[in-house]
Amino acid sequence: MNEQQQTLADLQHIKNMMERSSRFISLSGLSGVAAGICALVGAWFANQVIMDSGGPSSYREAVARTIGTESLQEFMGHRLFIIASITFFSALLLSFIFTYIRSKKNKIPIWGTTAKRLIWNVAIPMGAGAIYLFKQMQFGNYGLIAPGCLIFYGLALVNASKYTLSEIRYLGYCQLIIGIVNCWFVGYGLYFWAIGFGVFHIVYGLLMWYRYERK
Amino acid sequence: MNPIEHLNKIFDSRIRLGIMSALMVNEEINFNDLKDLLQITDGNLASHLKTLEENEYVKIFKGFVGKKTNTTYSVTKAGEKAFKTHLTALEKMIGGIK
Numbered sequence: 441m442n443e444q445q446q447t448l449a450d451l452q453h454i455k456n457m458m459e460r461s462s463r464f465i466s467l468s469g470l471s472g473v474a475a476g477i478c479a480l481v482g483a484w485f486a487n488q489v490i491m492d493s494g495g496p497s498s499y500r501e502a503v504a505r506t507i508g509t510e511s512l513q514e515f516m517g518h519r520l521f522i523i524a525s526i527t528f529f530s531a532l533l534l535s536f537i538f539t540y541i542r543s544k545k546n547k548i549p550i551w552g553t554t555a556k557r558l559i560w561n562v563a564i565p566m567g568a569g570a571i572y573l574f575k576q577m578q579f580g581n582y583g584l585i586a587p588g589c590l591i592f593y594g595l596a597l598v599n600a601s602k603y604t605l606s607e608i609r610y611l612g613y614c615q616l617i618i619g620i621v622n623c624w625f626v627g628y629g630l631y632f633w634a635i636g637f638g639v640f641h642i643v644y645g646l647l648m649w650y651r652y653e654r655k
Numbered sequence: 656m657n658p659i660e661h662l663n664k665i666f667d668s669r670i671r672l673g674i675m676s677a678l679m680v681n682e683e684i685n686f687n688d689l690k691d692l693l694q695i696t697d698g699n700l701a702s703h704l705k706t707l708e709e710n711e712y713v714k715i716f717k718g719f720v721g722k723k724t725n726t727t728y729s730v731t732k733a734g735e736k737a738f739k740t741h742l743t744a745l746e747k748m749i750g751g752i753k
Contacts, residue, residue, distance in 0.1 A: 447748045453669060454676040454742070461677035461684065461692050549691050553684070 464554040464604045466543035469653055471535030472611075472645025478534060479637035482527030486630055489519050496627075531637075542653070558603040565596040586629025590619030590636045605652075611644040661744035663737055665710055670695060670703045675738045678713060678730040685727045704728065712737055 459465060490496055543550040569592025573585055597612030615636050622632040666672045673693050677684055684692075690700050707713045712734030716727045730738070 444748070447745050450669075450672060451745055451749070453672060457673040457676035457692065458680045461688075462680040547694065552691060553688050 460548065460554075462554065462603075463606075464552075464558040466539055466546060466548050466550065467604050467608075467648075468535075468538040468542040469645040469647070469649030469651075470538040470542075472641045472648060474534035474538055474645075475531040476638050476641030476643075476645060478527050478531035479641065480634060480639075482523055483630055483634035483638060486520055486523050489523070490630070554603065558600060561603050562596045562600045565592055565599055568592070569595070583626035583629070584623070586633055587619045587622035587626075590615050590622060590632060593636075594619055605648065607648060607651075608644075611640060614640050659744070659748070661740055661747075663741040663744075665706065665712070665737070666741050668703065670699070671707060674703060674707060674728075675712065675730065675734065678728060679735065679738060681729075683716070683727040683729040685725055689728065707734070710734075710737075 540550055569588065573588045573592070576584055576588065594612045594614070594616030597608050597615060599612075601607075601609035601612065618632055618636045618640070622629060625632070666675065670693055674689060677689065677692055686700070689704075690697065693700065704713065704715075708715060710733075711731055713728050714731050716729070718725045718727065
């Protein structure tokens, strides 16, 4: 190796070590794609439930009628709530699997300081958001739950971008924007969820996969 | 001015260069995380850390996590300065090619 190549290699090494030690870089694009597909499948099932109860408009009327009358326990037993929970956990599990595979491939331990730091910084906005939205449910403000989830998730991603692939910031901005727009279209949360949690995740995941993981 | 004169002999080693790079962007890193990062043996890492410590580029904190010892490392002011000088010299060498 000549001197110039040696110098370039040294700089590459420095950059690599700085990134690997401070950011969780194993996050796989395929995790995003998997989570997005889960969201779309979940949205399809939820849509069936809504259609079975007489279509979106009568469903919205039914929801409007029950506002303030339905207890939290009743809401938690709701079929839509169950679909949402299954969707969330399967998305979490699948995205973990793809990221795990990538970390094995890159020979980076999955459970290190960078992973802990990332999880903690995602958990802060998500946890605060979850408590706040549960409180909203207790007061019967169901219409603001869907936009609230998108907004808090967007904030979590923007915060996370300092501790993992920085491009995730743009996914966060998109979730924030669509969540805020959803505030003016209360009752259409399912469609906004399908776009935000479904389409945006898939697009982000494919772009990241294309950029970093494609052979 | 010849930028090569500003290159630091201590950073000739890839491993020491890696340790310093990681410490520059983290407040502190423990021994095991450094080992995972560089993928080298305990003894190898310890000897490189010793060299850096003798030159007062890194400082050591010995603590405990539960009953296990937890040794963490962080960069000193002198280490930070030396690393930055080395980086500038590397940049100049690249710039000199143009």
